[in-house]
Amino acid sequence: MKCFSVVKDMQNFxxxxxxxNCVIGLVPTMGALHEGHLALMRTAKAACDIVIASVFVNPTQFGPNEDYDAYPRRFEEDCKKLESVGVDAVFHPEPxxxxPNGYCTYVQVEGDITHCLCGAQRPVHFRGVATVVTKLIHITLADEAFFGxxxxxxxxxxxxxxxxxxxxxxxxxxxIVREKSGLARSSRNAYLSPSEKKTALILSQSLKKAQLAYALGERDVEILKKTVIDSLHTEKMAVIDYVELFSFPALAPIHTVRETSLLAIAVKIGETRLIDNVILGEGIK
Amino acid sequence: MKCFSVVKDMQNFxxxxxxxNCVIGLVPTMGALHEGHLALMRTAKAACDIVIASVFVNPTQFGPNEDYDAYPRRFEEDCKKLESVGVDAVFHPEPxxxxPNGYCTYVQVEGDITHCLCGAQRPVHFRGVATVVTKLIHITLADEAFFGxxxxxxxxxxxxxxxxxxxxxxxxxxxIVREKSGLARSSRNAYLSPSEKKTALILSQSLKKAQLAYALGERDVEILKKTVIDSLHTEKMAVIDYVELFSFPALAPIHTVRETSLLAIAVKIGETRLIDNVILGEGIK
Structure with missing residues (x-):
């Protein structure tokens, strides 16, 4: 596996x-790789001639009081995992x-899709994501890019x-790739103490309850959200940031689930903010 | 010459x-082509295998009180000129x-380089330029792009x-391509009445005076600017928007010309805002 840390070298490759005429696949990551990332790599390998993974903890997508410094960094371990699934090259630049000095360009996506859900609590987050993903696509000349x-x-x-x-x-x-317990894989799971990890199971469990209600015919958004909220409230250590149900992919507010929709939650367990989601009514037209 | 109006068709070509393995050259224009544009086309032809010109009056770079509606549009005439210099394809999309509906992404360049000079009077202008140029580069897969x-x-x-x-x-x-009189070629020259066109000669004349002063050894920025301002003031119909002298390409304020610098002016002649500039000390290291 080739390893690049300089933009120009990566771009030349x-x-x-x-x-x-290789089809190039890009899997952007912030490292601390888990099974969820490896599923992205495997999907990319199946679809592309060359897979480039990036490992970069992107400072511009963290707010001033977020966990940029604390975010887990374990590049050597990551490289072993990337090699094990046949990734061809890793791009691992310094911030x-x-x-560089004088940098001043940002890709700004305006409108509701950036202000709802995680955008409400993390105002600069998606500007940072859009900017770094634009850069990474240009640096790797990717034809296909893979996200969870x-x-x-x-x-x-x-x-x-x-x-x-x-x-x-x-x-x-x-x-989404989940542990056997149902917990969605996340690099931030590493922050959880054993007891917090147990508490965190309530995220996927609460979503499952709403999925079941949906399967049984419930279409009222308030009732489906309340199913999740009531379930989350059974865990006193779980502090809800949001429980939302929007149309997908428009992320528009709805009262009734009549089209493909996203039921998404963000919950704080101790100091750790976790997110999870399910898509309801996939394939409805 | 091929003509495309649909993004996907242009991108496929x-x-x-x-x-x-063709080297693709892009010359973005807003149409109403003049000798200045054709010089760009000829330079592109000499450097690239394929030259694509775009003709698009880009709404996002006009402020609410600017001349978007009035901006001259003469596509057929433009096509003849483009063919005459051997342009291979023209991209001419509708706004x-x-x-399209739901569009919400902008490329934002922050910092002094967008707030000084024309950015001071035209706050959304360069956001619109950066956004449309980014789009045009992606649509034409350009290797080289040419600007005046x-x-x-x-x-x-x-x-x-x-x-x-x-x-x-x-x-x-x-x-810059100039008329024999010295007037810099511009699509907005079409707005000028014959007497205004005469008045407009003061722009290039004032810059020439400063260039001469520079050639004779003057390096003081305030004195060089005053040379231009005094000259512009000899024309009562010329209303100064700005006369600025910045380092180039950093566009940083300077007191003395010790490096390559940009002497740039914007002047209103009647209702028409014209710009012009000279680069001083080109090649200084």
């Missing part, structure tokens, strides 16, 4: 591969390589700016 | 040419093709975001 459904709002926003800016790349969304 | 020095600040901003976002394109700046 990608250009070389492109000239050979100053991505944002766990960050469903992120996928919606990335698809939006890719379409708006006519970036010649296809955005793929890969299903 | 570009992709086809790219697969043949709704570039900014007359919009020198625009070139600085485009080079900035291209570098910041790692867009794999090279930005070329082509010298």
């Amino acid at each position: 990608a250009e070389f591969m492109k000239k050979k 100053a390589e991505m944002y 459904q766990k960050d469903a709002q992120q996928v919606v926003i990335i698809r939006r700016f890719v379409q708006d800016l006519n970036i010649p790349v296809h955005i793929n969304m890969v299903p | 570009a992709e086809f040419m790219k697969k043949k 709704a093709e570039m900014y 020095q007359k919009d020198a600040q625009q070139v600085v901003i485009i080079r900035r975001f291209v570098q910041d976002l790692n867009i794999p394109v090279h930005i070329n700046m082509v010298p």
Whole structure:
């Protein structure tokens, strides 16, 4: 597996591969890789000739009081995992390589899709995500890029700016990977103490209850949300940030589930903010 | 010459040419083509295998009280000129093709380079320019893009975001083309009455006076600016918007010309706002 830390080197490699007519897949990550990431890599490997993973804890998507410094960094371990699934190259730049002195350009996605859900509590987050993903696509000349459904709002926003800016790349969304217990895989799970990890099971359990209610015919958004909220309230250590049900991918407010919709939650367990979601009515037209 | 009005068709053509290893040149214009534009086309032809010109009066770079509706549109005439210099394809989309319903992404270049000079009076202008140029580069898969020095600040901003976002394109700046009288070619010259056109000569004349002073050894920024201002004041119909002298390409304030610098002016002649500039000390290191 090749390893690049300089933008120009990474871009030259990608250009070389492109000239050979290789289909290039990109899997952007912030490292601390888990099974969810590896599922992205495997999906990319199946779809592309060359897979480039990026490992970069992107400072511009963290707010001033968020966990940028604390975010887990374990690059050597990550490289072993990437090699084990056949990733061809890893891009691992320093922050100053991505944002040198004088840097001043941001990709800004305006409108409701960035202000709802995680955007409400994290005002600069999606600007940082849109900016770094734009950079990574240009640096790797990716034809296909792969993102996890766990960050469903992120996928919606990335698809939006890719379409708006006519970036010649296809955005793929890969299903959430869960532990046996149901807990969605996340690098931030590493912050949880054993007892907090137990408490965190309430996220997926509460979503499952709403999924069951939906399967039994419930379509009222307030009732479906209340099912989740009541379930989360059974865990005193779980502090709700939001429980929302929006149309998907438009992320528009709805009263009744009549189209494909996203039921998404953010919950604080101790100091750790976790998110999870399910898509309801997939395939409704 | 091929003519495209649909993004996907333009992108498919570009992709086809790219697969043949053609070097693609892009010359973005708002139409109403003049000799200045044709110089860009000829430079592009000399440097690239395929030249794509875009003709699009971009609504997002006009402020609410600017001349978007009045801006001259003469596409058929433009096409003849483009064919005469051997342009291979023209991209001429409708506004709704570039900014369809739900469009919400902007490329924002922050910092002094967008707030000084034309950015002071035209707050959304460069956001619109950065956004549409990003789109056009993606739509045409351009390897080289060509812009006129007359919009020198625009070139600085485009080079900035291209570098910041790692867009794999090279930005070329082509010298100003002037009428015999010295008047810089501009589509907005069409707004001028014969007597205003005479008055407008004061722009290039005032810059020439400063250039002469510089050639004779003057390096003091205030004195060089005053040379221009005094000259402009000899024409009562000329209303100064700005006379500025900044380092180039940083566009940083300076007191003494010790490095390559941009002497730029914006002047209203009647209802028409004209700009012009000269670069001083080119090649100083």
